[in-house]
Amino acid sequence: MNTFFKEYLDYKSLAICLALVVIGLVAIYSATFDINNAANFHRQVIWSLIGFVAMVLAAVFPLKSIQRLAIPMYVLILSVLFVVLVVGKTISGSKSWFGVGGFGIQPSEFAKILTVLAFAAFFSRTTVSLSNMKHLIGGILIFAVPMGFVLAQPDLGTTIVFFGAMVPLLYWAGASRFMFAAILTPILVAFGALLGTTPFLIAVAASAFLLYITRENYFAAAVAFGITLAVGLSVQIIFERLPAYQRNRIATFLDPGHDPLGAGYNVLQSKVAIGSGGFLGKGYMRGTQTQLNFIPEQWTDFIFCVPGEEFGFLGVSVVLGLFGALLFHGINVAGHSKNKFGSMTAIGIVAIFATHIFINVGMSMGLMPVIGIPLPFLSYGGSALLANMIMVGLLMNIYANRKAY
């Protein structure tokens, strides 16, 4: 019995996930206690119970069946995303919600993992190879289509998460250095374009150099460079068309001091909250920034301030430690998994979590622009919690099946 558990039960993932869910509930209670009598907390408790059931199901569902169902489910979610675009509810500027009674469902949360599953299922076919240009483009398209839908909502944050999942997946799947350079240079140039002309030119030069030294043949390098330039130039045009609030957010990231009562206000207050926590924190339910609601909608994207302010450096270290343990464990599971589908799915899950964690925590501390993506397990939000717990369930499933080809 004991060996059975060791062999098949991924108790590490389970324990870390439950610990984080509990910490999340504690933080949400503190943040919403006086705002709505902790109604969000009560809802999140229900979601975590639902999430737990979903996690168990994801952990025990036959992995082969999941692999077979991956592509059909992916197609299904694409159509859902499309429908959402047309008839969805608009919440904080994005059309990304389905209303089901009192509970809203955010399909894009599930689209992330389904896209990872579809990518993994596609590339684990023996007939498919990364070195085949058609297959490579197909793989990128698996990501590009939902990204396009999500960006159209418009939800910049989730789009970035898709991207953050795709790059490590390609890397893990064995993309060559040139391929990797060809993927990274457009990002570099796009970022340069946002900063101004000089950074843009520097980015273009750096990209040319990168593509040159990793080149496999000149033609491919030239095409990649052309795409890079096109992306860079179009970023400026897209930026102009972004909704004002997101443009503002990007501008705030580039200059945090500007507009302290607008987009920068959240970051300032968030930094004050975390910084004023000090080493031990102000004590549970005793953080003034949190309790007096200085950080708008803190229970969603800025939940990290709650442990930051109330439990201090020590408390935050525990949270980040748990996240770190989850990510390293996930990579470990991927490395030990003998079947490609499981291995790639595990890396995809790690990549999704990592992108969320680094962007969200970085944003709370003023290291990243204010991009609205939640902190896994801690932020309030049913769909996200459900999706995250399903991902942990899948990780546990992959762990249990790591020795099967």
Place this chain on the structure above:
Amino acid sequence: METQDFGSPSRQNIMVIVITLCFAVLFLRLYQLQLLYNEELGKQSEENSIRTFVKEPIRGYVFDRNGKLVVDVGPSFSITAIPSEFNNQNLDFLASLLQTDAQTILERINKGRARTRFSPVRIRRDVEFKALSAIEEHLFKLPGVSYEVESKRYYPTKARAPHLFGYCKEITDAQLTKTGEYYRQGDVIGSSGLESFYETFLRGEKGFEYIAVNSKGQMLGSFENGKNDKTPKEGFDLVLGMDAGLQAFAESLMTDFRGAVVALDPNDGSILAMVSKPDFDPSVFSGVTPAEIWNKLNMDAEKPMFNRATMTRYPPGSTFKMMIALACLEEGIIDENYRITCRGAYRFGNRIYKDQGVHGSTNVVDALHKSCNVFFYQLVPKLGLDKLNEYGLRFGFGKAAGIDIGEDTPGLIPSVEYYDRVYGKGKWTQGNLVSLGVGQGEIGVSPLQMARYAAALANGGILLQPHAVHLIRNKRTNTMNAIEYRAEKIDIEPHYIELVREGMRRVVQEPHGSGGMARIPGIVSAGKTGTAENPHGDDHSWFVGFAPFENPRIAVAVMVENAGWGGTKAAPIGGLVMEKYLMGEVRRRLYIAPMKKDTVIKVTELRRE
């Protein structure tokens, strides 16, 4: 087709390294925010969520020597705004309620913002009740706006004594930067007289109330149950040496004159009364002083703000003779039997110095009694300037008295260096010294110095530090604290002082004395009149005196500008002041010769509406 690199250990390691690096960055940032910047961000978080409300203390009261309240406080309402919460769209509305212009309000809010965004700034002090109730009615529409209760001065007795009481004014920007933490914009601060000198005692200690607010600025109640709040502490009370009745009486006597009266208690140096005319009503400075009143007072040609009692320096005229006599007696230049024969004039070199009469054979007592100039003309050249300065200092001339209501003039006793500077070395002669003997020439004394001198003669040779405040009541311990003042024994043979006092007695009490108009029915008093020659106009009239002759209880100096002979203006005023103090009231008809028509002064009387 299998890709070789799929999930290779090297790619796994790189992923681990990338994630580790990302965590390292997050931890570095955490370390920076929570451990390095903790103090600064902690302070910011406090400022964010705690509003500090200052509770103004009640300024101390001032009582006279009989325990009568002379400077009172009453409530005054100030309108305040918290800069971080005030909405500039309400500016015009608020301005209309306060009946002022929006620009002034905006300036004050912005000035306050520069100091602290989160604490109330006074935008208008001492608003009228009507404006206050209008604002209160609309308070819900005016976020950040509130009002505070403060104290303002009232003067319940007839004693105005504006130069002694002084006044409070709104603190200036220059003072704000100089005085540091305690004061904030819109505070009143003692700016002259007692209010200024005893500011730290009178002001009390501000209280603070900390209120927690949420991000919308809504008050949630006291922060930490008021654990950190401080109740304001009342200012200390002052008990003066002044007799409010005497002060009011002396002021009434001086109503039509330009000049000063100083009455001291010769036993301790406390100021019984101090009048400087023309003056102003100190209540114009309670609450807000409109700029036009302030300007009017400052521009007035009669200089009502100028304290003539402590700051003028006129020659003392014949009132100086007692000091000259004492110096010469002590130095052995004359003795009590020394006589001259006065023929009505004195020749020194080529110049003739006239006397007012022919006094015949005259000793020192006679010379004082009849104010014989010839007797004194010859003395200063014999005494010399150095000795004149030395004895002047012993009696408090040429040096500030160090009074507790502000600055007082040191006056001037000419010295060799002084003459060398003014006339040039060798360009002046002993002739310049002749008229110093009768208190004319370059000598400058203040009425305060003269009163101090009169007190020293009254008490047999003790130079006292004149002072307004006698006791300070500490309201926290409820104890009365006496203040120590200087009292210096003047090193002069007591018998000589007796001679001089006898001369002064005769001036008032005997025929041929110039001070007859200072006589008090039923009380023996002593004094000396003086007429200060004034090259710019009519002479100034002086009187110094004390009473009763034995065991004096009051010493007085009176100076009336441009009133001519000392005996007719200053002496009756001095007599009446002493009588009022000693008898409680003056029963006889007051008679002081009026001023010549063209010199009657017009006192600008300013009142608040």
